[in-house]
Amino acid sequence: xxxxxxxxxxxxxxxxxxxxxARLLRSVIGLALTSMILTxxxxxxxxxxxxxxxxxxxxxxxxxIFISCISLTxxxxxxxxxxxxxxxxxxxxxxxxxxxxxxxxxxxxxxxLDFHLQAAPSESDVRNIIWNLRHLDMIGQIVILLAGAFxxxxxxxx
Amino acid sequence: MTELPQVFxxxxxxxxxxxxxxxxxxIMTYNLVRALIGLEILTKSVTLFIILVGYxxxxxxxxxxxxxxxIIIEVVVIAVAVxxxxxxxxxIKSIDGRLLRNIKG
Amino acid sequence: xxxxxxxxxxxxxxxxxxxxxxxxxxxxxxVGIGLSLWQIVAVVLLAMGHESADAWGKYFTLGxxxxxxxxxxxxxxxxxxxxxxxxxxxxxxGEKQRFGFMNLVFVAxxxxxxTVMLADLFSLYxxxxxxxxxxxxxIAFQRNTNALEGAFKYIIxxxxxxxxxxxxxxxILLVVGDTSFAAAGSAVKQSQGNPLVIVAIGLFICGLLIKxxxxxxxxxxxxxxxxAPAAASVLLAGIATKTSGIYALIRLTTxxxxxxxxxxxxxxxxxxxxxxxGAFAAIGQSDFKKMLAYSSISxxxxxxxALGCGTNLAIIGAVFHLxxxxxxxxxxxxxxxAVETQSGTTDMxxxxxxxxxxxxxNATSLIAFLSxxxxxxxxxxxxxxxxxxxxWQNNLHTYATIAVLASVLTLAYLLLMQRKVFFGxxxxxxxxxxxxxxxxxTAASILAAITVGVGVTFPWMFNSVLMPISSFxx
Numbered sequence: 104x105x106x107x108x109x110x111x112x113x114x115x116x117x118x119x120x121x122x123x124x125a126r127l128l129r130s131v132i133g134l135a136l137t138s139m140i141l142t143x144x145x146x147x148x149x150x151x152x153x154x155x156x157x158x159x160x161x162x163x164x165x166x167x168i169f170i171s172c173i174s175l176t177x178x179x180x181x182x183x184x185x186x187x188x189x190x191x192x193x194x195x196x197x198x199x200x201x202x203x204x205x206x207x208x209x210x211x212x213x214x215x216l217d218f219h220l221q222a223a224p225s226e227s228d229v230r231n232i233i234w235n236l237r238h239l240d241m242i243g244q245i246v247i248l249l250a251g252a253f254x255x256x257x258x259x260x261x
Numbered sequence: 262m263t264e265l266p267q268v269f270x271x272x273x274x275x276x277x278x279x280x281x282x283x284x285x286x287x288i289m290t291y292n293l294v295r296a297l298i299g300l301e302i303l304t305k306s307v308t309l310f311i312i313l314v315g316y317x318x319x320x321x322x323x324x325x326x327x328x329x330x331x332i333i334i335e336v337v338v339i340a341v342a343v344x345x346x347x348x349x350x351x352x353i354k355s356i357d358g359r360l361l362r363n364i365k366g
Numbered sequence: 367x368x369x370x371x372x373x374x375x376x377x378x379x380x381x382x383x384x385x386x387x388x389x390x391x392x393x394x395x396x397v398g399i400g401l402s403l404w405q406i407v408a409v410v411l412l413a414m415g416h417e418s419a420d421a422w423g424k425y426f427t428l429g430x431x432x433x434x435x436x437x438x439x440x441x442x443x444x445x446x447x448x449x450x451x452x453x454x455x456x457x458x459x460g461e462k463q464r465f466g467f468m469n470l471v472f473v474a475x476x477x478x479x480x481t482v483m484l485a486d487l488f489s490l491y492x493x494x495x496x497x498x499x500x501x502x503x504x505i506a507f508q509r510n511t512n513a514l515e516g517a518f519k520y521i522i523x524x525x526x527x528x529x530x531x532x533x534x535x536x537x538i539l540l541v542v543g544d545t546s547f548a549a550a551g552s553a554v555k556q557s558q559g560n561p562l563v564i565v566a567i568g569l570f571i572c573g574l575l576i577k578x579x580x581x582x583x584x585x586x587x588x589x590x591x592x593x594a595p596a597a598a599s600v601l602l603a604g605i606a607t608k609t610s611g612i613y614a615l616i617r618l619t620t621x622x623x624x625x626x627x628x629x630x631x632x633x634x635x636x637x638x639x640x641x642x643x644g645a646f647a648a649i650g651q652s653d654f655k656k657m658l659a660y661s662s663i664s665x666x667x668x669x670x671x672a673l674g675c676g677t678n679l680a681i682i683g684a685v686f687h688l689x690x691x692x693x694x695x696x697x698x699x700x701x702x703x704a705v706e707t708q709s710g711t712t713d714m715x716x717x718x719x720x721x722x723x724x725x726x727x728n729a730t731s732l733i734a735f736l737s738x739x740x741x742x743x744x745x746x747x748x749x750x751x752x753x754x755x756x757x758w759q760n761n762l763h764t765y766a767t768i769a770v771l772a773s774v775l776t777l778a779y780l781l782l783m784q785r786k787v788f789f790g791x792x793x794x795x796x797x798x799x800x801x802x803x804x805x806x807x808t809a810a811s812i813l814a815a816i817t818v819g820v821g822v823t824f825p826w827m828f829n830s831v832l833m834p835i836s837s838f839x840x
Contacts, residue, residue: 107268111275114309118279118302122286122295130298141305144272145328148316153328157308160332165301165339172294172343176350198285202278209274229322237326238426239484242372242476243492244333247499249379250473251337254503257466258344280529287526293518300525307532314540324539327488331532334495341499342521345506345514352511 107147114140119202123195125188131169138162152229269317272309279306293346293356297339304335368430371408371440371479375401375472382469391461394468398451401475405444413437429546430483433838438685439482439613442692445816446604447475449696449809453703454597456805467507467597474500474601478609487535487545487622491528494577494610498524501606504598505590516589523576523586530573537566551622567623571615571632578611580670581640584663588647591659592712596703599655603662604696612669612688619673620681620839633674638768640667645775649782654702654712657783658695661738664776665691671769672753675760678836683752685835690737690745690820697734697813701727704802704810705787714783719792723799726807728788730814735784737817739777745820748828 117140121133138161145154233241279302286299308328315324350356378397382390412432450471458464477497484490502524506517539545541562542553557563572583579587587607591599623629644664651657669691672684704727705720706712721728737746750773757766801807820827 104264104267107271111271114275115278115282118282118305121298121302122282127292127294130295134298134301137302137305141309144309145312148272148312149321150312150315150325150328153308153312153325153332156329156332160336161301161305164336168336168340168343169294169298172346175347176294176356194289195285198282201281201285205281206274206278209277213270229325232322232326233329237489239428239430239480239486239489240326240330240492242376242428243480243489243496244330246376246379246473246476247334247337247492247496250470250496250499250503251340253466253469253473254337254341254499255344257470257503257507258341258348258509260462283529287522296522300522300529303525303529307529307536310533311536311539314536318540318543320539320543323545327535327539327545330488330492334492337499338495338502338521338525341502342518345502345517345521348506348509349511349514349518352509352514 110140110144110147114144115202115206119199123191123198125184125191127173128170131166131173134169135162135166138166265317269313272313276306276310276313279303279309291357293349294343297342297346300342301335301339304331308332368432368483369426369428371405371483372428372430372476373426374404375476375479379469379472382465387465391465394465395451395455398468398471399448401472402444402448402451405440405475405479406448409437409441409444412440429485429489431485432483434835435613435616435685435838436482438689438835439609440479442689443475443478443482443605443609445813446601446692446696447471449604449700449813450597450601452805452809453600453700456803457596457703457707467504467595470500470504470507471601474504474606478605481609482613485547487538487547487550490614491531491535494531494614495528497606497610498528498577501590501598501602504601505594507595507598510593512589513593513595516586516591516593519586520590523583527573527576527583530569530576534566534570534573537562537569541566547617547622551624554622555624564628567626567629570618571623571629574611574615574618575636575670576611577607578615578666578670579607579663580611580636580666581643581663584640584643587663588656588659591662591699592653592655596699596706600696600699600703603658603699604692608666608688608692612666615670616673616681616684616688619676630674630676633670634762634765635674637667637669637671637674638765640664640670641769641772642667645772645779649775649779652714654705654714654717654783654787655699657714657779658698658702661698661776661779662691662695664772665695665738667772668750668753668769671765672756675753675757675762675765677756677760678839679752679759680756681839682832682836683749683756686832687746687749687753690749690817693813693816693820694734694737694746697730697810697817698738700806700810700813701731701734704806707806708799708802709796714786717787717793717796719788719790720796720799721788723792723796724788724801726801726810730810731788732784733814733817735780737821739780740773741777743821743824745817745824748821748824 117133117137121130121137124130142154142158283299283303287296290296311324311328315321346356382394454467458467474497477493480493502517502521506514538550542549554563576583591603641664644660648657648660669684669687672680737744740747740750754766754769
């Protein structure tokens with residue numbers, strides 16, 4: 104349980120840092136960190152396959168996309184960054200307060216939950232679900248990847 | 262298994278706090294890339310929640326299938342959005358959302 | 367006959383993108399016309415009961431389902447896609463550009479066809495997202511700053527909506543353990559009053575209202591519609607947002623959330639506000655396409671209002687108005703495309719007197735606007751009439767009155783538009799304007815013919831086509 108609390112708290116901390124830091128590059132690193140902590144949580148919740156996806160796609164690919172975008176767009180000098188940090192702090196000081204208050208308040212609440220379900224547990228192998236039972240989702244994914252490819256072509260070609 | 266509700270509630274709080282963080286970022290920021298980062302945090306929260314639901318209801322396999330699909334769609338959306346941000350930058354040499362509004366007048 | 371509606375466009379995309387581009391680039395338009403015509407024919411066959419053996423279904427477990435609501439939507443998707451392709455053919459210059467555009471239209475077509483045929487909440491999310499991604503790119507297609515801004519706004523709001531829908535789906539997974547419509551529907555019925563279920567329903571409906579551009583979630587819509595390339599706005603306004611927002615709302619409120627009292631009152635309120643805000647905002651617009659976008663918000667309000675009423679007649683009215691709206695709104699956008707390509711502007715203050723120069727556009731636009739405003743005997747009149755009668759029967763007199771009054775407003779702003787653009791003296795610098803190319807006029811004529819045809823044959827249609835629509839309500 105202790106380890107779970109540590110993981111949960113650090114997840115939120117990483118996300119808050121991502122949002123509050125002034126430099127976009129650090130922000131992206133914070134996002135990758137959030138992803139990694141989420142990966143560990145997913146491993147702990149018996150979902151290794153999804154965790155691998157989260158690690159490789161979210162922490163890896165999306166960070167790469169963001170970093171290339173930032174390097175193509177914005178260069179801040181140190182003074183600008185310092186000024187920005189001040190501006191950000193004036194806008195974002197409320198966030199940690201809200202987070203702490205909400206966290207404490209939610210921790211006090213106890214919703215009576217029972218995980219007693221009407222439907223019987225279905226297939227237990229994730230590969231079987233993806234490849235055999237949800238063909239429609241598979242087609243959807245193929246099409247959306249195609250759409251992404253067309254999008255990149257349409258937005259970047261000259 | 263008295264621990265199950267505890268785990269569920271703990272990580273649910275985590276997911277809710279991530280939601281707050283993401284929405285706060287979306288509302289307060291003018292920077293287009295940072296808005297996308299806010300969206301990413303929102304998506305992380307949802308991913309966590311789906312996996313968590315799968316864990317407590319013993320439908321880990323289904324939840325994983327959904328989470329993987331979700332991640333794939335997320336990356337496509339982000340790629341397209343980043344493409345649009347880069348086009349914006351090409352046009353107005355900035356990624357500040359306020360400038361967009363000014364141009365529109 | 368169902369799975370080819372998804373797989374054939376996919377096959378077309380794959381074949382067109384094989385490395386024989388020089389050959390396929392020219393073919394893409396014809397493939398598109400063929401696909402959409404085939405879809406229309408397939409729907410007619412399905413409606414007449416030709417459920418031929420699904421030869422492809424053996425290899426896939428797609429879990430598609432088809433009822434009368436699906437058929438209506440598939441029909442409008444086919445028609446509007448055809449119009450989009452014809453307009454795109456004329457307005458998008460350059461063979462490469464046109465090829466890219468057609469590919470995206472096919473993607474959107476798969477997304478929409480999937481959305482209306484599936485029966486699972488998570489698949490619904492996937493296909494709504496497919497449509498949305500295609501829409502983002504179509505809006506930003508010409509890469510001018512306004513279009514990019516519209517696309518970015520749409521991405522942010524649409525992603526927020528997505529997050530809400532996903533949270534809702536995972537809550538339903540928590541309560542039910544499954545995401546299919548049937549399981550979710552029965553579980554929702556059994557657990558009335560469970561706070562988690564209420565939160566889930568609320569989140570999902572909020573998400574869909576954002577996707578459908580209903581007030582107060584309409585911020586992205588005017589920017590997106592007006593900045594998109596002419597052909598893309600036909601697709602978006604005509605069918606894409608209607609499928610992903612409004613159709614899904616109709617489907618879920620009828621078969622999953624099962625006529626919940628509080629849901630209905632929220633929908634009634636949102637619908638009324640949409641009707642009024644859309645209509646008043648439309649009056650103040652000087653941009654042709656922006657006015658049409660606000661008009662779209664207002665018309666969608668009628669559908670939401672009818673949905674909130676919840677009786678069988680009201681839902682028939684909602685579905686019928688959805689169909690009619692997709693036809694006459696895409697007709698209006700086709701006309702705006704004609705005006706935009708021929709005169710180079712959509713600012714109504716700079717336009718004027720195009721009626722004599724562009725007779726076809728003038729005539730079809732007149733039909734579309736009379737239908738939108740609900741003037742008999744055009745199609746829009748009948749669907750509004752059904753909605754208002756249903757509201758009145760259900761003792762929602764205030765809402766019915768507002769709906770009637772707002773339709774006068776609709777007449778006012780569309781008359782204003784017609785007068786500014788088509789009537790009066792020819793505006794400066796527009797002396798040499800000619801009628802739009804044959805692709806656009808063909809699309810406009812087809813859509814106008816459907817509007818008139820449906821309106822005139824309505825008394826016959828009512829019993830034989832419209833009433834059976836309600837069979838999907840259990």
